Amino acid sequence: xxxxxxxxxxYPVGLASQLDAHGRKTALMGEPIEVRLGEDGNAEVTGGNxxxxxxxxxxxxxxxxxxxxxxxxxxxxxxxQPGRRLVDVGVVRVRCSPLRAVENFLDIAHFPFVHTDIxxxxxxxxxxxxxxxxxxxxxxxxxxxxxxYQPQAAKSAEGGITTQxxxxxxxxTCSILYKTCPPRPGEWDVITLxxxxxxxxxxxxWPWMALFDDETxxxxxxxxxxxxxxxxxxxxxxxxxxxxxLDPGMEIPTRADLTSVAYRRWLKRHGYTYGAQLVAx
Amino acid sequence: xxxxxxxxxxxxxxxxxxxxxxxxxxxxxxxxxxxxAEHRGPELLALNPAGSIPILEDGDLVLTESSAMLxxxxxxxxxxxxxxxxxxxxxxxQQWLSFSHRLTASLGAARxxxxxxxxxxxxxxxxxxxxxxxxxxxxxxxxxIRGQCFLASDRPTVADIACFPYVALAPDGGVSLDPYPAIxxxxxxxxxxxxxxxxxxxxxxxxxxxxxxxxxGEA
Numbered sequence: 387x388x389x390x391x392x393x394x395x396x397y398p399v400g401l402a403s404q405l406d407a408h409g410r411k412t413a414l415m416g417e418p419i420e421v422r423l424g425e426d427g428n429a430e431v432t433g434g435n436x437x438x439x440x441x442x443x444x445x446x447x448x449x450x451x452x453x454x455x456x457x458x459x460x461x462x463x464x465x466x467q468p469g470r471r472l473v474d475v476g477v478v479r480v481r482c483s484p485l486r487a488v489e490n491f492l493d494i495a496h497f498p499f500v501h502t503d504i505x506x507x508x509x510x511x512x513x514x515x516x517x518x519x520x521x522x523x524x525x526x527x528x529x530x531x532x533x534x535y536q537p538q539a540a541k542s543a544e545g546g547i548t549t550q551x552x553x554x555x556x557x558x559t560c561s562i563l564y565k566t567c568p569p570r571p572g573e574w575d576v577i578t579l580x581x582x583x584x585x586x587x588x589x590x591x592w593p594w595m596a597l598f599d600d601e602t603x604x605x606x607x608x609x610x611x612x613x614x615x616x617x618x619x620x621x622x623x624x625x626x627x628x629x630x631x632l633d634p635g636m637e638i639p640t641r642a643d644l645t646s647v648a649y650r651r652w653l654k655r656h657g658y659t660y661g662a663q664l665v666a667x
Numbered sequence: 668x669x670x671x672x673x674x675x676x677x678x679x680x681x682x683x684x685x686x687x688x689x690x691x692x693x694x695x696x697x698x699x700x701x702x703x704a705e706h707r708g709p710e711l712l713a714l715n716p717a718g719s720i721p722i723l724e725d726g727d728l729v730l731t732e733s734s735a736m737l738x739x740x741x742x743x744x745x746x747x748x749x750x751x752x753x754x755x756x757x758x759x760x761q762q763w764l765s766f767s768h769r770l771t772a773s774l775g776a777a778r779x780x781x782x783x784x785x786x787x788x789x790x791x792x793x794x795x796x797x798x799x800x801x802x803x804x805x806x807x808x809x810x811x812i813r814g815q816c817f818l819a820s821d822r823p824t825v826a827d828i829a830c831f832p833y834v835a836l837a838p839d840g841g842v843s844l845d846p847y848p849a850i851x852x853x854x855x856x857x858x859x860x861x862x863x864x865x866x867x868x869x870x871x872x873x874x875x876x877x878x879x880x881x882x883x884g885e886a
Contacts (some may be wrong), residue, residue, distance in 0.1 A: 401702060476702030479782055481841070502871065509881055591839040592783070609674040612701070616675055616867035620783070620838060 390415075391657040393453035395557055396460075398580040398592045399441075400448045401474050405429060413584045413658055417492065423447055428481050430480050446474045449578060460526075460556035464564075464576045465596045475593035475611045482584035482622040483661035484559045485630040485653065487591055490618055491561050491579040492553050492645040500617050503537050507546075510535040512640035520652050527555035527652050529645040537569055540575065541602045541610045543568045555649055559583055559659040570598040577611070586661045587628050589613065629663035636666040668693055669712065673700040675783075677775060677832035678733045679721040685737045685828050687715040687864045689745035690743040701783050713812070734764040739741045752822035755831040759819040763806075765828035770833040777840030778833075796842050800850065803830065807849035816856045823860060831857050835869045 397414055400421045409422030417434045421441075431450040432440040432549050441450045441617050444459050446528035460631040464470070469651035480487060490496075497506030530553035539549040552564040552574070564574035576596040593611050631637060633653045636649075639647050653662060670686075670693045672679045686693045698720050699705040706720050715722050715731040723730040723739070730736050741748035750760045773795035779785035780792065806818060815821040818830065835854055838842055844850055857863070858872050865871045 397838040474702060477784060479784055481781070581692050603697070605703070605705070608703075609697050610701060613867050616782075620868050621837070652846065 390660050391658045392583075394451060394455050395453075395658075396440075396442075396449045396451050396455055396557070397559060398407065398447040398582050398590075399431060399450045400429075400519055401476070401592070402429070402443045402446055402448055403474055404447060405443075411630050412590070414450065414463070415583050416585055417452060419450065421450070422424070445578065446472055446595075447592055450494075460560070461560060462576060462578070462596070464574065467596075469598060470576075470596040471599055471604070471607070472597040473607045473609055473611070475595065475596065475615070478593075478597055478612070478619060479584075479589070480591055480619050480622050481588055482625065483629050484581045484589040485658075485661040486622055486625055486628075487581045487589055488555065488561050489630060489646050489649060490578060490622055491563070492529070492533060492555070492649060493643070494551070495642045496503055496621070497534060497536070500621055501614055504533065504534050505539065505614065507537045510663055513640065516644070518644040518648045520648055524556070527553075527645070527648050529553040529648075539566065540568055540597075541606055542597075542599045553645055555652070558653060558656070558660075567598050569601070573598055575599075585659060586641070589661075627663055627667070629661060631666060632662045632664055633666040636663075669696055669724040670694070671696050671698050671706075671714070671724075673706075673720055675867060676700065676720060676835055677778075677866070678719075678771065680741070680832050680869075681733045681828055682721050682723060683866075684864055685740045685748070685825070688828070688857070688860060689740050689743075689748060690862070691740050691744045707874050729730045734767060734825070734829050737764075741825050747822065748825050748828075750820045750826070750876055756819055760824055760826045763818045764829050766799070766802070767826075767829035767833070769795070769831060770856050773799055774784050774833040774840055774842060776835050777842060778836055779840075780880045781840050790799075793840070793842055796837065796840070798836065800834070800842070800847055802842075803834065804847045804849050811849060811852075816853065818853075823857060824872055826851075832866070832869070839868055 399412055400410055405423045408424050409420050411421060412419050420432050429441045429443050429448040431439040433439050439450045440455055442459060445462060445465055449459055484542050498508050498511045513651045514533055516529055518529045521528055533548055535546060536549045537546045537549055549566045556564045560577045563577040565577060567573045567575040578594045580592040581588050582593060593615055595611060632650055670682055672695050701886060705711060707718050712718055717731060721733055723736045730739060750756050772790050775787060776787050777792040777796055780787040781790050817823045818826045834850060
């Protein structure tokens with residue numbers, strides 16, 4: 387069996403704000419790990435056999451890798467822009483493939499049916515054409531020129547607007563969404579989904595946001611995003627097959643699924659197959 | 668009336684749902700239960716030493732038990748939700764209100780364990796949840812034989828609202844509702860009540876909405 391390429395990737399393993407010397411036991415790709423605050427003020431993450439894992443603190447979270455990361459953690463330049471509110475949404479565990487969690491985040495077509503009256507509403511169900519590419523230089527999946535009618539696109543949105551979106555996948559279990567920012571036209575709100583793979587069919591999801599919104603109380607921002615994600619959770623736990631199918635014979639995608647198609651192709655190309663089904667059964 | 672509320676809490680949802688069904692306007696005060704644990708902070712502990720939410724404030728009155736809040740809302744705005752006051756039905760309402768705590772302690776704790784990583788022995792919680800669901804299923808079957816769709820009457824009462832949320836969210840804690848046909852019919856009946864509102868994980872009945880009307884130019 388070949389070594390899974392996902393071993394060398396970075397994964398979120400906890401909230402930086404909840405890091406303490408006592409430590410927290412969790413897991414990464416089936417291996418028990420422990421995350422604690424080191425004496426030097428940095429995060430200290432140890433693997434199942436006590437070995438020290440590469441770790442860093444970024445975007446409100448502690449990140450670690452089981453292997454030997456070939457690059458530093460992906461950049462989110464907007465996260466360092468002054469004036470943004472950084473929102474730790476908190477963990478939600480989902481009994482699903484970590485890749486399924488990311489793929490669902492990339493999908494727009496389900497908005498009117500799962501996030502009814504918030505991110506979508508009937509009869510505005512059409513997903514208009516958008517552009518998808520695998521950017522070779524950055525080695526990332528990007529979807530741009532995405533737009534969708536939304537009754538309440540963000541906590542700061544008053545009434546329905548047509549929202550512009552860009553989606554970005556910089557790592558196999560992380561996605562970043564750039565979205566129309568109602569109080570500051572010209573800027574993008576940043577909403578991320580950082581997924582910690584516990585097992586091939588179990589993950590801890592750590593949503594995080596960097597928003598221009600000086601009005602809304604922090605708790606309201608957290609609750610808005612938790613509402614959206616927990617609406618998805620029951621759907622994610624009932625998808626069949628549980629693992630993300632990478633065999634093109636398994637499903638027939640439509641135009642609205644272009645981002646998912648590119649994501650699956652990119653995963654397959656890199657051998658990012660932890661949580662994937664390679665041959666249709 | 669001010670409700671200290673968490674959007675993912677089934678107990679808080681009971682109160683929001685009851686208020687919606689009885690036409691009472693609530694002033695919602697969101698509490699950062701997760702990840703902030705604000706309910707364990709000094710401000711809320713001063714209000715409720717038990718450290719739980721919801722908390723309902725109305726003038727000088729402070730309620731910290733969700734069943735009491737349901738009774739308060741119903742008595743104030745829509746007494747028909749209290750049920751029939753004859754001895755048998757009145758006691759039945761009280762029986763199910765008390766029973767609802769077993770759902771919170773089993774299904775609710777299983778859900779918190781599976782979803783928000785709270786501690787607990789998941790196998791024990793699921794076994795307790797299964798016992799409670801079987802009892803509820805039996806109660807609903809007996810009601811159907813009597814020709815009644817709801818727990819304590821032929822119309823919904825506070826007892827139904829007290830029991831519904833944790834039951835509807837059972838799958839969140841890995842407890843399936845597939846073996847309980849009477850519970851599923853009852854859940855459908857509750858979701859079909861005029862003025863019903865949803866919460867994350869409890870979906871509205873899409874098929875009961877009017878057919879969408881296509882606007883000109885859309886096809």
